[in-house]
Amino acid sequence: MSHRTLAAAGxxxxxxxxxPVLSGAAVRIPPGRRLALLGANGSGKTTLLRCLSGALRPAAGTVTVDGEPLVHTRRGLRAHRQVVQLVLQDPDDQLFSASVGQDVSFGPLNLGLAEDAVRSRVAEALELLGxxxxxxxxTHQLSYGxxxxxxxxxxxxxxxxxLLLDEPTAGLDxxxxxxxxxxxxxxxxxDSTVVMSTHDVDLALRWADEVAVVVDRTVVQGTPGAVLGDGDLLGRARLSRPWALEVGARLRDLGLLPDSPLPRDAAALLAALPDRPAVPR
Incomplete structure (x- = not known):
């Protein structure tokens, strides 16, 4: 695996x-980053992922890898899918072989790899995913997770x-x-770049390096704190403010947190609190 920049414009x-679900949407996925893709149901998250993967050809605009545009030909899509892979929300839409090993080997076998190379890739992938x-x-005896x-x-x-992952944590305990x-x-x-679509703003805040919100048929992208702290944007996107930002802002107003970027999860919030609040004289 190597780092490549995946992007879309217009x-x-x-x-x-x-x-149209998307109109003039643009996103840039820097190499080696974790990007959370958020939006209400029907906002266009899955449509955007399908465009980025090559599964859906947009009516207008471009998808690029390192500045080179995706070409929707058989050869172009084959090359693109060796760089970008989409995993659908429902695993049963993708699992069809009799056993786990057979299912995971399907893609490498279609690349025409030697048997030893396929076995190596399958073992590596299974180990990485635990x-x-x-x-x-x-496969039919596996739990949903x-x-x-x-x-x-x-x-x-x-x-x-x-890796483009459509709601990978949805429905899990x-x-x-x-x-x-x-x-x-x-x-x-x-060295994988991971894009994860989710409805969970709290998960996005603590997990992602960058956040992209699909709203009003376009995309607003930025740092988690800035994007998920924008109340107007979240209101238009029908999303709620993450609890860590909500609680952190209140504690900062009370003088219990410094005037600095707010903590993004419970551990960071607790670590930022003073051991003993100052007692006014």
Whole structure:
């Protein structure tokens, strides 16, 4: 895997018989970063991911990798999908082989790789996602969280530079969410750029290096603190302010936190609090 910059500009995209879901949307995904993609249901998050992956051809605009535009030909899409992989929200839309190992090997086999290379890629992907013990397990016997991680492993086995994950934590219990986030951290350590769409503003705040909000058919991108602290933007996007920013702002107003960037999670918030509040004389 190597770092590449995935970007889109001027995207106009939608579906037949309906108004465009995206109109003039632009996003830039720097190499090696974690980007959280947020927006209300129907805002266009999945449409944007499908455009970025090449699965949907926009009516206008461009998708580029390191400045080179995606060409929607068989050869162009094949090359693009070796750089960018999309994992759908429902793992059952992607898992179809009898066993976990067979499913994860499907993509590398289609690349025409030698058997030893395929085995190496499958073993690496399963280990990174923490599901190597499930290699021989029938896919229909997996839990929902396991199926999600196996679906991601199938994409990782292609060794893409950029992983686009559509709601990878949706429907998971807290333990499964923690397992998934740990797996994503291991992927980033191995030079993957990860884009995750989510409705969870608190997760986006603590996890992401950058945040992109799909609103009014376009995209607003920036740092988590700036974007998720913008009340007007969140209101238009039908999102709530993360609790860490809400509580942190109140504590700062009370003089219990310094006038500096607000903590992004519970641990940072607790660490920033004084051991003993000053007692006015």
């Amino acid at each position: 995207l106009v995209a939608g579906y037949p018989g309906a108004a 599901v190597d013990s499930l290699a021989e397990r029938p 396991e199926r999600k991680r196996v679906a991601i492993a199938g994409a990782v086995a292609m060794r893409p530079c950029v 807290p333990t499964a969410v923690a397992d998934t986030l740990a797996a994503l951290a291991r992927l980033q350590e191995h």
